[in-house]
Amino acid sequence: MSTNPYIGPRAFERNETDYFFGRDEEIEILAGQVMVRRASLLFAQSGAGKSSLLRAGLLPNLTRRETVGRGRRKRTYQKMTVLPILTVGRGIPDQIKPEIENFYSFSALLSLLPQADPNQLAGMSLSAGLAHHFAAEEAALAALNAEAILLIIDQFEEIFTHHPDQGAQREAFFNQLNQALGDHTTIHLLLAIREDFIAQLTPYERLLPEPLQSRFRLEPLQPAAALVAIKSPAAQAQRTFAEGVAESLVDNLRRSQPGSNSVAANGHNLVAAQGMKAQLGPYVEPVHLQIVCRQLWDNLPPERTTIQSDDLSEFGNVDQALTDFYELILDQAIEQTKVSQRAIRAWLAGN
DSSP: OOOOSOOOSSOOOGGGGGGOOSOHHHHHHHHHHHHHOSEEEEEEOTTSOHHHIIIIIIHHHHHOOEEESOGGGOEEEOSOEEOOOBOSOOOOOTTOOSOOSOHHHHHHHHHHOTTSOHHHHTTOOHHHHHHHHHHHTHHHHHHHTOSOEEEEEOSTTHHHHSSTTOHHHHHHHHHHHHHHHHHOTTEEEEEEEEGGGHHHHGGGGGGSSSOSOEEEEOOOBOHHHHHHHHHHHHHHTTOEEOTTHHHHHHHHHHBOOOSSSEEEEOSSOEEEEOOOOSSBOSOBOHHHHHHHHHHHHHHSOTTOOEEOHHHHHHHOOHHHHHHHHHHHHHHHHHHHHOOOHHHHHHHHHTO
């Protein structure tokens, strides 16, 4: 049987778009938003799949190349050019010698210019870094015939969680963003942030060329979308679900989970997953779906081509999958931090 088509507790990457399902409507809404507005905000609770939506959904949609016309009028175009996705919370490399002018712009430039000498980026502004990138990519950009360029900063809450005492540098970074958008008028900005940091973001909006009024909240998966996200990756990998089996798994994942011990992760964070209750909730958490489906797939007999109800009972128990994942993450945390199990469990209970 082919490689497991469920990625588990991390974000999808751009090259995994063939296994990314259930977000068609959200992709179209966000694509239309960033094409029209100069500055936009994507926000959601932890674990809803913001990074996956960006990498495996939005980017392929905007950069899909289409050819129109014939003969001399034939040309290839795409909706937008998308720059490498930036973050503002990367660590500082050991070899840095000069003083870093701004931690946040330096982190962004490390993502934008991965081949550059980090020492040369230490004092560079975001606008200058973009100019450097455009100069290096001039021929490739010209060939795309895209009218606008999208600059995405993912995990933007890191501007508040990394160097939290550096308020002056934080404000300076927003000024650099403003300058960059003023210097490069074809750039559109998309910030992706956890929704519990929106209040902290609000005072800085005045430093951008336009307020972040264009906002899109990403919800967890609706049941119908979750069903697609379960069945379609399996079909891609030449397996099907027997009638009603995938639907049962969706219902199991929808069961509200108020207060226990399991933990899930979305690639960046740990989120508490609580004990089962019979009532069905309105959504399915994408990270829970990926954890359970990945474990189910890994435990199926290789010759199995149709996933049956018995397989779901034996290998796809939601409680057990999330508990196993919790224990695995707990063991890894103890090994890496040398903190006691009791202390880590207490910390998780308080978060």
